[in-house]
Amino acid sequence: MTGWRLLLTRPAEESAALSSVLAEQGVFSSSLPLLDIAPILASDTMREVIQYLDRYCAVIVVSKPAARIGVDLLSQYWPQPPALKWFSVGAATAQILEDHGLDVSFPAEGDDSEALLELPLLREAIARSDARVLIMRGEGGRELLAERLRELGASVEYLELYRRELPQYPPAALPDRIQAERLNGLVVSSGQGFEHLHQLAGDAWPILARLPLFVPSPRVAELARAAGAQTVVDCRGASAAALLTVLREHPEPVL
Missing domain, CATH: 3.40.50.10090 (Rossmann fold)
Structure with missing residues (x-):
């Protein structure tokens, strides 16, 4: 799984916890919280x-x-x-x-x-x-x-x-982060998390829509596909264990 470089979008505290679990399995991640509670x-x-x-x-x-x-x-x-x-x-x-x-x-x-x-x-x-x-x-x-x-x-x-609520970011914060850190996968934990991702992507969405998108449920998967996401992976849950399971099953991207 070490080929994955994931963008995490949960609230900051939850992203930090998930990042720690992923790091133990050799998965790189970068956090850009898209939900403020x-x-x-x-x-x-x-x-x-x-x-x-x-x-x-x-x-x-x-x-x-x-x-x-x-x-x-x-x-x-x-x-x-x-x-x-x-x-x-x-x-x-x-x-x-x-x-x-x-x-x-x-x-x-x-x-x-x-x-x-x-x-x-x-x-x-x-x-x-x-x-x-x-x-x-x-x-x-x-x-x-x-x-x-x-x-x-x-x-x-x-x-x-x-x-x-969607935190305040500069207009190009999302695509800039993905490019700067060579991220090759996106993770959202809810329908609203995806909506904020889509909103923040702006004009860069057609490019970001090509990246594998990991979602927690069939409902969010349907929402993402309707918006044009090309590779949507339903984790059947938002837990770290659910994400790790599908990462093991999904082909690692070629760097």
Whole structure:
């Protein structure tokens, strides 16, 4: 895998952690964060949702920022968390919740909405006529999850805890970084991460679209292909392990 030279686009702290894991496997990476996490100021509605959390049969947390902000809110109103089922899309998000004393279930394979929807414990939790599910997330995203849950008979509500903003960069920052460091692969961790990549690429997108693009799910893969990305690799998850698996399987580029 040592032929790969990857651009990482996650928030700075997450990119640093991923870069460290990649370096251990001999993979060079360069970080250009394309997502800033801006917490949403808690409103009366948000506080009411947390106060009456026990009216839901399941809470699904779809990202690490949602988990961090969510447990901070939870601790303000629930010294002892209510007895309900907690779910996360991946192991890293689950760990944050577990560190707060919550019992969390997540898919053993594939950290995406599709894998979570197949989880028997989730199916069991919503197998009641009055099933209400709360999804903790950022603004927008994971619509497939809510749609499928509603098809299965559950009532679904959102608690949006943060927004994802594009950091300010000079106009040519993205193509300049790729050229200067001879990067040969791009990594995004969400649909909005890809949208920011596409936006920042500007007039250079037709060139950057030729580079292998590693994405976390079929939904993001479809978004990237629709925008003209030529080689899209679905990692079926945003974890370091998922990325390393596809790097081993995907032919290394010729330098």
